[in-house]
Structure formats: structure tokens, C-alpha cells
Amino acid sequence: MKTIRVIPRLDIKGPNLVKGIHLEGLRVLGKPWEFACKYYRDGADELLYIDIVASLYGRNNLSDIVRKTAENIFIPLTVGGGVRSLDDIRELLRAGADKVAINTAAIHEPGLITEGARAFGSQCIVVSIEAKRIGNRCEAFTDNGREVTGRDVFEWAREAVDRGAGEILLTSIDREGTGGGFDLELTRRVAEAVPVPVIACGGCGKPRHLSEAIQAGKADAISAASVFHYHSLEQEAGMEKFSEEGNIEFLGHKRGSLHFMADKIIPMGIRDVKIRLRDAGIQCRDHGASLSNEPSQGNDHRLRHGQPLQHREGAAPY
Numbered sequence: 001m002k003t004i005r006v007i008p009r010l011d012i013k014g015p016n017l018v019k020g021i022h023l024e025g026l027r028v029l030g031k032p033w034e035f036a037c038k039y040y041r042d043g044a045d046e047l048l049y050i051d052i053v054a055s056l057y058g059r060n061n062l063s064d065i066v067r068k069t070a071e072n073i074f075i076p077l078t079v080g081g082g083v084r085s086l087d088d089i090r091e092l093l094r095a096g097a098d099k100v101a102i103n104t105a106a107i108h109e110p111g112l113i114t115e116g117a118r119a120f121g122s123q124c125i126v127v128s129i130e131a132k133r134i135g136n137r138c139e140a141f142t143d144n145g146r147e148v149t150g151r152d153v154f155e156w157a158r159e160a161v162d163r164g165a166g167e168i169l170l171t172s173i174d175r176e177g178t179g180g181g182f183d184l185e186l187t188r189r190v191a192e193a194v195p196v197p198v199i200a201c202g203g204c205g206k207p208r209h210l211s212e213a214i215q216a217g218k219a220d221a222i223s224a225a226s227v228f229h230y231h232s233l234e235q236e237a238g239m240e241k242f243s244e245e246g247n248i249e250f251l252g253h254k255r256g257s258l259h260f261m262a263d264k265i266i267p268m269g270i271r272d273v274k275i276r277l278r279d280a281g282i283q284c285r286d287h288g289a290s291l292s293n294e295p296s297q298g299n300d301h302r303l304r305h306g307q308p309l310q311h312r313e314g315a316a317p318y
Contacts, residue, residue: 004214004284005045005221006273008228009201010035011052012062012081018052019177019225029229033069038232040073042270045285047073048169048199048223050101050128051081063095070096078169080128089116093124101169103128104142107149107156110163117164125167126199127160129153131186132173138186145173153186154193161194168194169223172202177226179205179264187217199223205265210273211280222273231267 010032011018017032029035036047049069051062066079079092080101089100105112106127116125130141131153138153157168170190172183182203191198200219204210204227213219268276277284 001283002220004277004282006270006284007046007048007199007221007223008035008039008044008270009048009050009223009225011050011225012065013051013053015065017229019229029233032065033072035229035232036069037072039228039270040075043274044075044270046076046078048101049077049079063091066092066095066097078126080126080169085112086115086119089120089124093120099124099126099167101126101128103130106160107140107142107151110159113160113163113165117166122164122166125165126169127165127167128169128171129157129160129190130171130173131183141173154189157190157194161196165196167197167199169199169201175203176201178203179226181205181209182213182217182219184212184217187213187219191218191220197221207266207268207276210277211282214277214282215280226265227268228270230265231269234267
């Protein structure tokens with residue numbers, strides 16, 4: 001029986017953690033590294049950072065946030081958004097990322113997948129696929145769901161793996177932020193099409209959605225945002241100063257009072273999620289494992305879990 005990973009997703013715009021619906025209508029929720037540290041303490045298996053406007057503005061400014069996060073957490077960290085070259089991948093790995101997610105650049109320059117896998121190992125290269133149903137087809141989108149590519153999702157997933165991707169991050173644009181559940185058919189078809197792990201993302205809102213993604217969707221990992229973020233906000237008191245890059249009205253008027261979402265999303269903590277998964281007969285890591293594996297010295301991202309990441313023979317150093 002495979003062990004399922006639980007991965008909070010943190011979408012970032014500027015210095016802030018944000019959340020939207022269908023990857024749009026972004027509202028500021030807080031500081032990403034504070035949420036990341038809480039999820040680490042609560043037993044997250046990995047963390048996912050995505051700069052959701054990086055490709056639009058031709059930038060990648062996550063390095064400082066990654067460094068700050070990597071100083072305090074010791075679980076794998078995947079970072080994406082605006083990754084366009086081997087130098088971008090190298091910079092993020094040096095900053096503390098364990099894996100790098102590529103979407104837009106992978107579509108436009110598929111050779112980057114192969115180059116990245118050769119240089120750093122397939123285990124470092126995650127291809128992010130933003131999928132949307134267009135008629136009877138599922139098409140891949142780029143630029144945080146803004147740009148149509150015309151690429152069939154399932155064909156693209158197979159090509160990405162053939163080129164060296166070690167994992168697929170699959171986000172349903174149609175379901176993202178809605179709390180309506182994962183797109184199970186989409187997830188299952190991609191999982192059956194490729195021999196590498198598939199992370200299901202987009203739509204988690206209720207406890208049953210978690211087990212559905214694994215049992216019916218055949219996903220290897222679950223990535224969610226709203227259910228974890230709103231659970232964290234329910235625990236928070238007080239306000240901080242935030243940059244006005246994004247819609248901060250949510251912070252001023254709704255933070256700490258999340259009943260307006262109760263009909264769609266049930267906030268859940270990571271420990272609760274893992275208990276529910278076990279109750280459904282799904283194997284997942286013990287929620288205290290992340291703490292017991294914390295290195296006693298240093299913060300080298302390659303030493304998470306006490307062992308260095310394995311790279312392909314001949315791979316170049318970071």
C-alpha cells in the first residue's frame with residue numbers, strides 16, 4: 001500500500017499569501033512563512049510555494065521567502081512560478097527548495113524539463129499542469145490559468161514524464177477554490193497515464209474529498225489550500241501589517257469570521273486530515289514524524305529527513 005502525502009499549497013503574490021477561486025479574485029490571507037511554519041509543526045509532509053503572478057510579470061522573487069522558510073522547516077519544499085531557465089532552478093534549490101515546479105516555461109520550451117532533470121535529477125523537477133475542461137477536452141493552461149495552450153492534458157503529461165519530469169502537480173482550474181471536490185476523472189486519467197507520482201490539487205473542501213482523490217482519483221498526494229488556510233485563520237487573533245499588493249479587504253472584514261464559507265469549505269487541520277485518511281484505510285505518515293526528523297545542526301535543504309536527496313549519475317552540483 002502506498003503512503004499518501006499531505007501537502008499544503010501556498011499561493012504567493014508579492015510578499016503575501018493569497019487565495020482565489022479558479023485562480024482569480026485573489027485575497028490576501030497573511031505572511032506565507034508563518035503559515036508554512038505552522039503547517040510544518042502540524043505534520044505536513046511537504047510544502048508547495050507558487051508565485052502565481054511570476055510568469056505574468058516575468059519575474060521570480062521567491063528566493064528570499066524560500067530562504068526564510070527553509071531556516072525553520074525541515075520537510076521537502078517545492079517552489080514554482082516564473083521558472084524559465086536552469087539558472088532559475090539552481091537559484092531556488094540553493095535558496096532552500098527541494099523541488100522546482102515548472103509550467104509556462106515547460107510548455108514553451110519543453111527541453112527545459114530534460115535539461116533540468118539531467119542537471120539536478122528528475123526528483124527535483126515537477127511539471128505543473130493547470131487543466132481546464134473545454135468542451136469534451138481537458139486542455140493545459142499557463143500563466144496561472146490565464147493563457148490557453150491547446151495542449152491535451154493527458155498527452156502533455158506523458159510527454160513531460162518522457163522528457164524527465166519526476167512528478168506531476170495537477171491543478172483543476174474548474175474546481176480550484178470552489179470547495180466542490182477534486183476532479184476525480186481528470187486525476188485518475190492522468191495518474192493512469194504516467195508512471196510517476198501525481199499530486200491532486202484544486203477543489204478540496206470537505207473531509208470526504210480527501211479519500212475520494214486517493215481511492216477514486218488514484219492520486220499519490222493531496223495538495224490543498226483553502227481548508228488549511230481558513231483553519232489557520234480561525235486560530236489567529238489580531239492583525240498584522242501587510243503590503244497592499246493584493247485584495248486586503250478580506251483581512252480587515254472577514255478574518256476570524258469565516259462563516260460565509262461554511263456551505264462550501266470545512267476548515268481542517270493537517271492532523272485531522274491524516275486521522276480521517278487513516279480511518280478510511282489510507283496509509284499516511286505519522287503527523288509527528290516531521291518533528292522527530294529535524295536536523296540538530298544547520299538548515300541544508302538536502303538534509304531533510306536526515307539523508308541527502310539522490311541525484312542522477314553525472315548530475316551537476318547546485
